[in-house]
Amino acid sequence: MQRSVLLALGLGLLALQSSCGPKPLPSPPPAPAARSAADWIPSDLDVVARLDLGRVRDALGPAALETLAKEALTGGNAGRDPGGLLLASLLSAELVFLGFRPGGDLAPLDRVLAVEGRFEQLRRPPAGFSGATDLGGDVRYWERRPTEERLPRLETARIYAFGERTRVFVSAAEIDAVERALSGLGGEGRLVSPEQGTLSVAARPWLLNRLLGGAALDELFRRAKALTLVTDLESDRLLLKFQLELANETDAERLAHAVKEVLARQLAGTPLAGSARVEVLEERVTVGATLSRAQLGGAVACWRAPSSSECTW
Numbered sequence: 001m002q003r004s005v006l007l008a009l010g011l012g013l014l015a016l017q018s019s020c021g022p023k024p025l026p027s028p029p030p031a032p033a034a035r036s037a038a039d040w041i042p043s044d045l046d047v048v049a050r051l052d053l054g055r056v057r058d059a060l061g062p063a064a065l066e067t068l069a070k071e072a073l074t075g076g077n078a079g080r081d082p083g084g085l086l087l088a089s090l091l092s093a094e095l096v097f098l099g100f101r102p103g104g105d106l107a108p109l110d111r112v113l114a115v116e117g118r119f120e121q122l123r124r125p126p127a128g129f130s131g132a133t134d135l136g137g138d139v140r141y142w143e144r145r146p147t148e149e150r151l152p153r154l155e156t157a158r159i160y161a162f163g164e165r166t167r168v169f170v171s172a173a174e175i176d177a178v179e180r181a182l183s184g185l186g187g188e189g190r191l192v193s194p195e196q197g198t199l200s201v202a203a204r205p206w207l208l209n210r211l212l213g214g215a216a217l218d219e220l221f222r223r224a225k226a227l228t229l230v231t232d233l234e235s236d237r238l239l240l241k242f243q244l245e246l247a248n249e250t251d252a253e254r255l256a257h258a259v260k261e262v263l264a265r266q267l268a269g270t271p272l273a274g275s276a277r278v279e280v281l282e283e284r285v286t287v288g289a290t291l292s293r294a295q296l297g298g299a300v301a302c303w304r305a306p307s308s309s310e311c312t313w
Contacts, residue, residue: 037116040160040168041099042177043190045112046204050193051096053117059198059233066091082144082156083127086113089167093117099191101173106210109153110173116166126159135182138163197230197239205244220255223247225283235293242287249282256280259287 041048057065069090073081081087090096093115100108122142125131129142141160144151151157157172170178180186194200205224209217225245232239246252260278267276276289 035162037095037097037114037166037168038192040114040166040178040181041097041112041190042174042181043186043188044101044177045099045110045174045191046101046207047108047201048097048099048191048193048203049199049201050195051098052094052198053090053096054094055198055233059235062091082129082159085126085159085167086156086169089115089117089119092119097193102207104210106207110171111154112171112174112178113169114166115168119161119164119167121164122161129159139182194228194230196232197241198233199229199231201229203227203229208244217255217258220246220251223251237293238291238295240287240289240291244285246283246285249280252280252283252285256285259285263287 038050053065060068069087073087073090095116097114097116098108098111100111103109122132122140125142128147129144132140132142134140139160139162141158144155144157151172153173154171156169158170158175158178160166160168160170160178162168168178177186191202191204193202205227206218206221208224208227209221224247227244228242230241230243244255246255256278263276263278275291276287279286279288
């Protein structure tokens with residue numbers, strides 16, 4: 001009898017100890033799928049650009065790069081920079097990836113901007129943003145605090161950081177798409193800009209219809225497979241190569257003819273008039289051009305002030 005009582009007491013003490021003692025820690029959340037800055041660009045965006053900012057810095061110098069970055073961020077389609085964090089990130093970045101959904105004038109409406117480099121760890125929330133939310137795998141994000149003022153569509157609504165290597169600035173409409181990309185979902189149909197040149201762009205071919213215009217070419221662009229642009233900034237010149245892969249050779253010949261007509265009309269009297277060339281190889285149409293450093297300077301002057309006397313375009 002006493003042995004039964006002692007056994008029961010012993011089992012009860014063991015049960016009490018196990019319920020009151022430290023509980024096993026839960027499994028950490030799975031690490032997000034995104035690793036490089038390019039992985040953060042979701043598949044629903046229609047234009048994806050890759051900029052080798054390290055090469056631009058080497059070619060133009062840090063001072064010129066800072067001036068251009070400030071002008072770009074204060075432009076009408078740049079959105080406000082939360083606490084100067086975006087400018088600081090660009091000035092420290094080596095690679096920049098911008099994915100966006102263009103409006104009627106091809107300017108960004110919704111966007112994801114991912115920068116890759118070596119950054120100081122964010123130890124306090126950016127101005128106007130919440131405290132950090134840890135997603136595991138050294139990935140955190142900061143949410144913009146709600147205000148009475150309606151957030152413009154292009155404004156940064158969430159900032160992500162992947163360790164000290166990557167920072168990502170996301171507008172409100174793209175938060176769900178970025179979350180899907182982080183979970184490894186929604187990769188089908190995602191645009192990937194070529195990993196070459198100083199600036200490379202991949203875009204939906206149907207966007208060309210807004211530039212070359214007209215219903216006659218609309219079906220041709222919708223059948224096209226891929227659209228890319230690669231520019232290479234060298235010490236004394238800028239090389240441009242635009243390429244469109246069509247559905248067949250007939251479409252390629254038809255597009256090449258249309259492009260030649262547009263170039264002759266639009267580039268007449270500009271520095272590109274003599275250097276632009278159009279080539280057709282099977283289903284691919286390639287448009288190439290070369291600008292000297294002086295011509296590139298004129299193009300930048302026109303971008304800064306289209307009506308300026310320095311603009312020769």
